[in-house]
Amino acid sequence: MTDHAAVLRTASSSSFAPTAIDRLARRAVLARLARISRGRLAVHEGAHVQAFGESSPDLSATIRVRDPRFYRWLAQRGSLGGAEAYLEGLWSTDDLVAVVRVLARNQAALAGLDAGLARIARPGLRMLHLLRRNTRGGSRRNVAAHYDLGNAFFEIFLDPTLTYSAGVFERADATLEEAQIAKYRRAIDALRLGPDDHVLEIGTGWGGFAIHAARTTGCRVTSATLSAEQHARATERVAAAGLADRVEVVLRDYRDLRGRFDKLVSIEMIEAVGHAQLPGYFRACSERLRPGGRMFLQAITVPERDFAASVRNVEFIKRYVFPGGQLVSVGAICDAIARAGSDLQITALGDVTEHYATTLRIWRERYLAAQAQVAALGFDERFRRLWEFYLAYCEGGFRERAIGTIQLTLVRPN
CATH class of the missing domain: 3.40.50.150 (Vaccinia Virus protein VP39)
Incomplete structure (x- = not known):
């Protein structure tokens, strides 16, 4: 898989000043990622890199944050927000399958991403799904x-x-x-x-x-x-x-x-x-x-x-x-x-x-x-x-x- 940074519609993270909400969201998301214990996930923000998980993993993945709103989307909408942020070009990776696999391996540890603020969106999403019922x-x-x-x-x-x-x-x-x-x-x-x-x-x-x-x-x-x-x-x-x-x-x-x-x-x-x-x-x-x-x-x-x-x-x-x-x-x-x-x-x-x-x-x-x-x-x-x-x-x-x-x-x- 190729990194799509060159074709993203959003600019690099340096073009956007994070808001106070973005900073709070970032802190909350990184605290959750710190619970990764199987495999390894590296998060790149410009020249700054944080790595989570095993030091010698059999599976590793890298996320490049292109826009600080990525953290807000993830904090407010959980795993669905992370996917939506990818669609909008707020983050990229050179191996999307590896990212999914690391997150899947640590599903129990990362369950909190779908709690908290992410719960607020659930009733609306469920209602939308119910409107699509299979009559x-x-x-x-x-x-x-x-x-x-x-x-x-x-x-x-x-x-x-x-x-x-x-x-x-x-x-x-x-x-x-x-x-x-x-x-x-x-x-x-x-x-x-x-x-x-x-x-x-x-x-x-x-x-x-x-x-x-x-x-x-x-x-x-x-x-x-x-x-x-x-x-x-x-x-x-x-x-x-x-x-x-x-x-x-x-x-x-x-x-x-x-x-x-x-x-x-x-x-x-x-x-x-x-x-x-x-x-x-x-x-x-x-x-x-x-x-x-x-x-x-x-x-x-x-x-x-x-x-x-x-x-x-x-x-x-x-x-x-x-x-x-x-x-x-x-x-x-x-x-x-x-x-x-x-x-x-x-x-x-x-x-x-x-x-x-x-x-x-x-x-x-x-x-x-x-x-x-x-x-x-x-x-x-x-x-x-x-x-x-x-x-x-x-x-x-x-x-x-x-x-x-x-x-x-x-x-x-x-």
């Missing part, structure tokens, strides 16, 4: 806010399968495309797909799984999406692959699907369902599966101890990237299945967290190498920094296992 209309708006940025944008950093979920790298030298196909093979094997099967896919993406499954197994696929952009492009890709007789892409909410299917697949769509809607999601899945049917679910998770807090809090991803989004946990999935009155049973669980970190690294490298293309699509500097932060934030989270990725196989009894 049918809300889900359409939330999906459009992210996925309808334009197919050309996502094509910049995705592989030729246009898959926007974790791949599985079966070899150290595997390409991203090979990793995505390996993930599809795992899903196909878990579902035991054959030419007589009719598969329901909830969450089309750009049609990568549907195309691969129909082409390699001869099965029929009905794939549902709420994104108009994805629906149009996936339909085009299905036709170009000569599979229009095997694959149907529908623009429809999962709650409005009808019929019975032999198999069901949902790859990283559950994060868009919403906590309150989880039982309804599994009820719909159960109703769409025939007795004896199999389901493959890939989901991004949070640790059980953090799930309740993640439902309450509105962090960077919910606020700026996936409105209405909510990660799940294994326990939350089991609870939702039970509350749905579903007879779905989990028969296998696999962890692919480390593979998501690698997937995100490749996406981030491709994205950063194509900044001129992103700008040419009409996206301004703040948007470009937001997506850089998003990709690095997720990669760092997966590398430190602050978040995870699982693959579940579920079965409906005969």
Whole structure:
């Protein structure tokens, strides 16, 4: 990653005289950073450097403060304010993933950053998140806010399968495309797909799984999406692959699907369902599966101890990237299945967290190498920094296992 100091819209810190509030905020933030005990974080303010953490760390990171308002944003809005300060160019770094990883390792010690003044903003943030709840209309708006940025944008950093979920790298030298196909093979094997099967896919993406499954197994696929952009492009890709007789892409909410299917697949769509809607999601899945049917679910998770807090809090991803989004946990999935009155049973669980970190690294490298293309699509500097932060934030989270990725196989009894 390159340091973006030369292109920041804000001037260097020497151009701004800190106010009394900035000085108080700085004192409070540095006192919190002094609690770092795992890894090392260096804070540069012009020629002045303060380092926190281990003297001989296995992980180190550097923050360069470009504007003293950085401390105020962090003190007043907590970790979300730190992210927002990055979007505004108030600080920079030459390794954003390392910064995220050091902070993730010291999450308990730094919890105070999200207390105090940062609590004042929470009710407003929660209200905004509640206004984005996943009713049918809300889900359409939330999906459009992210996925309808334009197919050309996502094509910049995705592989030729246009898959926007974790791949599985079966070899150290595997390409991203090979990793995505390996993930599809795992899903196909878990579902035991054959030419007589009719598969329901909830969450089309750009049609990568549907195309691969129909082409390699001869099965029929009905794939549902709420994104108009994805629906149009996936339909085009299905036709170009000569599979229009095997694959149907529908623009429809999962709650409005009808019929019975032999198999069901949902790859990283559950994060868009919403906590309150989880039982309804599994009820719909159960109703769409025939007795004896199999389901493959890939989901991004949070640790059980953090799930309740993640439902309450509105962090960077919910606020700026996936409105209405909510990660799940294994326990939350089991609870939702039970509350749905579903007879779905989990028969296998696999962890692919480390593979998501690698997937995100490749996406981030491709994205950063194509900044001129992103700008040419009409996206301004703040948007470009937001997506850089998003990709690095997720990669760092997966590398430190602050978040995870699982693959579940579920079965409906005969």
